[in-house]
Amino acid sequence: MIPLSYILILSAFLFACGVLCIATKRNAIGILMGVELVLNAANINFVAFARYVPGFQMDGQVFAVMVIVLAAAEAAVALAIILNFYNNRNTVDVDEANQLRG
């Protein structure tokens, strides 16, 4: 049996990597990948608790399925926005998205 804390530390590591990815990448698609990493980290936690906490078995899995579905939806919308931005500005560098600065 795998100790619960090992799985939680793995998910913490994935979360930190996701945050670093979001912080350092300028490419909008790179940022999207960081978000996917963060969501996966959260999902690992849900599934781990579903495995080890008796009262949370069903809820944990339901949460994880919801997160997977919403992550797919988020990626689709974000990609649509990025493609639209690319059509207008010919780049996906998020530093260029400064039209609202005035």
Place this chain on the structure above:
Amino acid sequence: MTLDLALFVVLASVIAASAIGVVVAHTIVRSAVFLLFTLIGVAFLYFLIGAEFLGAAQLIVYVGGTLVLLVFGGMLTSGGPFQTLRVRRLEWLFGGFVALAIFAALAQVSLALGQRPTTDAPLPPGAGPLGVAFLTSHLLPFEIVSVHLLVVLVGAAYLARTRKRAALGSEDSASRRNGGTP
């Protein structure tokens, strides 16, 4: 060291190494390949924990759908072949510091949580009970998610269309009617 633990160590090192790869890769498609390995590793971690349905769902939705979309987007929006991503050193320092702080905080919480007694509960319920739960006790979130997916479908199609699409579309259908190649 039991077999479960050994398998977990192997999987965890693959997941962690490829997560680092996502962060430090130079081109966007290489990042996506490392993300592919991370996601597959996480799917097999679900299989190892005993959540078979979630593992398969992770494979089909993330690997077969979302990630292909991401690579597709990366290819469509890259200015030239193998365009590299540049990161300033200061950004590495600052971002690395924040990430390390978050990791330290979360790891401490995880260790504290691991001290609590957990029971080796029976394997989490499979696809059948999960489906029943979606249609009985968790019906409201299920319905909200399905409506949300419909909204996303329409919204993404609306956002991604180009302004000139109307003109192009009629031209295309005209050429198809004439039997010519577009």
Place this chain on the structure above:
Amino acid sequence: MLSTLDQYLPHAVAIVVAAGVAALVVFAFIGAAAFLFIWGERKVSGRIQDRLGPTRVGKFGLLQSLADGIKLVTKEDFVPAGSDKFLFRIAPFVAFCAAFTGFIALPFAQGVVAQPLNVGAFFVLAVLSSEVFGVLLAGYSSANKWSLFGGVREAAQVVSYEIPRSLCVLVPVCIAGTLNLNTIATQQEGFFWNWYVFHDPFTFVAFFVFFIVATASCKRAPFDLAEAESELVAGFLTEYSGMRWSYFFLAEYASMFAMSALASILFLGGWHSGLLPFEPATAFGAILGNLVDVGVFILKGSALVVVMMWMRWSLPRLRIDQVMSTCLEYFVPISCGLLVGVCVWQLYVPSAVAEGTKYVLAFGSLAFAAITLVAAAKTRPTPQHSGAFAKP
């Protein structure tokens, strides 16, 4: 096997050994299957084009694949300058691993499966759909416009065809009430009218839709837009040579067989021959019965693979816009309708009508097949059609 090994080895070692043996068996099966299918493809294409196909190496040219293999191994392992070398090198392995992993959950007979999974059907679909990654990476990393076009076409095609494919798999799953492939096949025991393809009109249509869509997702002609050799040189394969090229071929033939095997489990009764009212594994003893079962299963899968080859050499290739509109305008609505239809059929049609439909469909198809065969046997080639071998 695990329980036998458990007597001699510690439990953990036994599990590892059993897993290794299962992986070896699957690998050997894929290798042997690809070996024979490549020979079969050349023979089929030769006969369809009024040629003989390979005849020189071995009896009937059976060893042609071996000769080809030796040629491929000795070729230079070439990586084009200016390509992304790391991605170029791993792309064939990504494609092959995806096809290989699909076999892990495929039951070849009652309980003869590398890893029994409760979500087997879902798992096989999920794993086979990630084969697209190898193609996409190969297309991108070659730094070649033709390759890139091939890869992007493949991505668009596979992501779209995944939807009708999953919906068609759901049709028999709705009847079976489980995703476990072993249970689904066991439910179709007995004579051939118990197969799910004859269960009701919706599954009957779903089988053909699934087979066409599966052909498209294996990127086989008439849907082989990714390597359309008349437009894109060789598509994503343009820059590949030697062993790496042959890994793509292994992956293609492996996924063809996996798709056909999935179709035969879901619709055609799996390892049941359809001619015996009992289960061979219980009647003939475990070893002989299971051998019969595995033989029937492989025969069914190979028959469907041969149909895929027949389609490839008979039909012209579609254009990319035709491929996309076929999927999104026809197959997606049809498969949605089939899914709704099968649920309604399960709920509201009285059992007498359902039983009758089963026999009508089964014997109707049998009669249709017999009439077609007789008509085809009676047809004699007219001189202007018989081509090269016609005497002047």
